[in-house]
Amino acid sequence: MINEEEVRYIADLASLKLSEKEVEMFSKQLSDIVDYVEKLDELDTEDIVPTAYTIPVKNVFREDKVKESLSLEKVLKNAPEKQADQFRVPKIIEED
């Protein structure tokens, strides 16, 4: 069960603004999803080591070699706003 307060908290972490109606809707939807996933609890995992990766691959590396970076033009191509070869972002608001 994901209650409305939790939905608001999650929305806040994701920087989303939700209407009251949406909060109510997501509370129900998220609860349904979590309930569904909880089905997995029926499995006996007593002797199973927690798994973070499903493929048996390990230790993939690159050597410490510098290669050419992207051209500045391409780097800034998708920037909504730019200035002095930098990305310009809205003022960081200090929250009270």
Place this chain on the structure above:
Amino acid sequence: MDNKYETIIGLEVHTQLDTKSKIFCSCSTEFGSEPNTNTCPVCLGLPGTLPVLNKKAVDYLIITGLALNCEIAFYSKFDRKNYFYPDLPKAYQISQFDLPLAKNGYIKVETEEGIHRIGITRIHLEEDAGKLIHEGSIDQSSGSLVDYNRTGVPLAEIVSEPDIRTPEQAREYLNYLKKTLEYLKVSDCNMEEGSLRCDANISLRLHGNKKFGTKVELKNMNSFKAIEKALAYEQKRQRKMLENDKKIVQETRTWDENKSKTISMRGKEEANDYRYFPEPDLVPLEIDEKWKKDIEERLPELPAVKRKRFIDEYNLPEYDADVITDSRDLADLFENSVSEYKDAKVVSNWIMGEFLRLINEEKTAIEDTKITGQLLAKMLKMIDQDIISSKIAKTVFEEMFYTGKDPEEIVKEKGLKQISDQGELESLVEKIIDENPSVIDDIKNGKDKAVGYLVGQVMKETKGKANPQMVNKMFKEKIK
């Protein structure tokens, strides 16, 4: 400090690992490049890109862990730390959460109160974020500019146990870490360039209490001095509050150098929920015994061990050993020289004197100088053989420092060879005696010290090349 409260300090140090390329892409890590010129789709967090781990960064972390007496994890992995901030293009930082590469280490530091053991909880590998520049003053600016060159530069985060009890211990801990990292050559530890950063947390509790008091975090301090001062100030501030039954607020504060006090960074810190989860784009790490052994074999002698050995083996005074082992390059210069010239104290004097004087004057790194231990040893032998005077040796030394030339060659080129020819010196001595009748009278009347003046005249005449001992002896024989 005679009071009923005990201070508890923990430190969190971020140090930039000195790899050539970034941790998950091949962009350069060079400091001071033009904004955003060291970026690519991976470190800009563009969709569809995949990180690939730089092996050197792992090697550097393992050797750091070993030097700080840590256990190296056999199995380790990376996790995503999620938060929104414009300097973090992916909106998550690749870090390590529950399985850091190194943990459970310790170091020992010495302060006036004795030797103190400080535990190291963990050392993990992570990527750095970009640099945010605010336009104008913080409250008036309408926007910020972001340079992503630093994004993806490898960092080691070294977290101490809350074992530190005084600001002095904190300082010594940081000095020890910095020196060790420099010896390992894994980081240049340049605080001005941000390659070493330190956050601290500090709380007070009644002596004997098991429970920690409310802690305050200290951030954004730009020197070890500032950290020590901020901790000392916080210690006093919190004690005063507790003594007056006031409640400590859990918050983040910073050191204001102008006001000489810590100030609250209100609003910066909300309750953070980073929602760590395993980074699915990277595979796990397994450090086997062989890998660990290979790196263990590369561990250099560490500063404290070297210091003790220099005292025992070369009979160096403690002060000299401190200065010489302050940097690995300096210690190497010393040992290379001592291996060919036996009087260690003489070598140490030249290194602490002329060498460090020139280093400070030129503001150059030791490793960038041209002088070698072999050259220094050769020059010192030339002094012993009366080929050059120790005064002239300073000129020779300076020339070696800048050019790396052989001292014999320098002496030949510049005509610096010491004059030890009996006849030549004798005529000079006689000339000076003739020119200074009143001084001679003084000496005859018992003012022995005036001989020094006469020797000085000969040295002046020969531009420092006369053998001063011989000249001195001649004057004493001739004026009786």
